[in-house]
Amino acid sequence: MRKKVIAGNWKMNLDLKESVALISEIKNGLEKIDNIEVIVCPPFTSLETAKTLLVNSGIFLGAQNMYFEENGAFTGEISASMLKSVGCQYVIIGHSERRTIFKETDEVINKKLKKAIEHGLKPIFCVGESLDEREKNLTTKIVERQIQIGLKEIPQSDLKSIIIAYEPVWAIGTGRTATPDQAQEVHKFIRDLIKDLYDKATADKIIIQYGGSVKPENSGELLSRQDIDGALVGGACLKSASFLDIIKSA
Ligand code: PEP
Helix, strand or coil, X not given: CCCEEXXXXXXXXXXXXXXXXXXXXXXXXXXXXXXXXXXXXXXXXXXXXXXXXXXXXXXXXEECCCCCCCCCCCCCCCCHHXXXXXXXXXXXXXXXXXXXXXXXXXXXXXXXXXXXXXXXXXXXXXXXXXXXXXXXXXXXXXXXXXXXXXCCCCCHHHHHHCEEEECCHHHCCCCCCCCHHHHHHHHHHHHHHHHHHCCHHHXXXXXXXXXXXXXXXXXXXXXXXXXXXXXXXXXXXXXXXXXXXXXXHC
């Protein structure tokens, strides 16, 4: 049975003091969790402190982005080894805000995924269609392209390190959630695609999270669907009460 993985993407929110407060609240409020993995992804500036606070908590640490080069003249960027050095185990790659605002292409995302894996970071690889694409019935075509190019030349043995997050762009930060049926349909499509690209064992094992306005009111139903193995949570992870309620519903 696949475990459930609940990750919180803090985005560009919370300074150091606020980060300490949120992590402490999550840690204190987290009850014993069986077969659920919890990940927090604070901004870069809070990662090292978060690592110290999370020791022995059972909560994992992730970053929200990284660059695919080792080091050098890339002002403002951060490398995989830098993230490792402050205790990150996970890194979000290809978030729709990176794709749309910062113009990241599928090819760039592929390079980032490879570099993250090379350094022992587990990527949370985000895919998802825009509203326009959904309305034109292009959802599976878009998701297929993102996955095919994103995973290009990544061998089957590395798939165990990757989480895929299906995040329809029209549901991110909008309050509009995909219905459990809509989400399950795309998750099943992704699992079948992984089976075609790799094999059944790999497809059966891979964790596929849903993201897009997940909140305590809808998380239980979404997470009860067969191919929905967790959630990537934005807005609702910034308050410990709602993040903890989502974890409890898993
Ligand atoms: C996200 O940032 O990945 C996300 C899903 O955001 P929200 O939950 O706010 O829609």
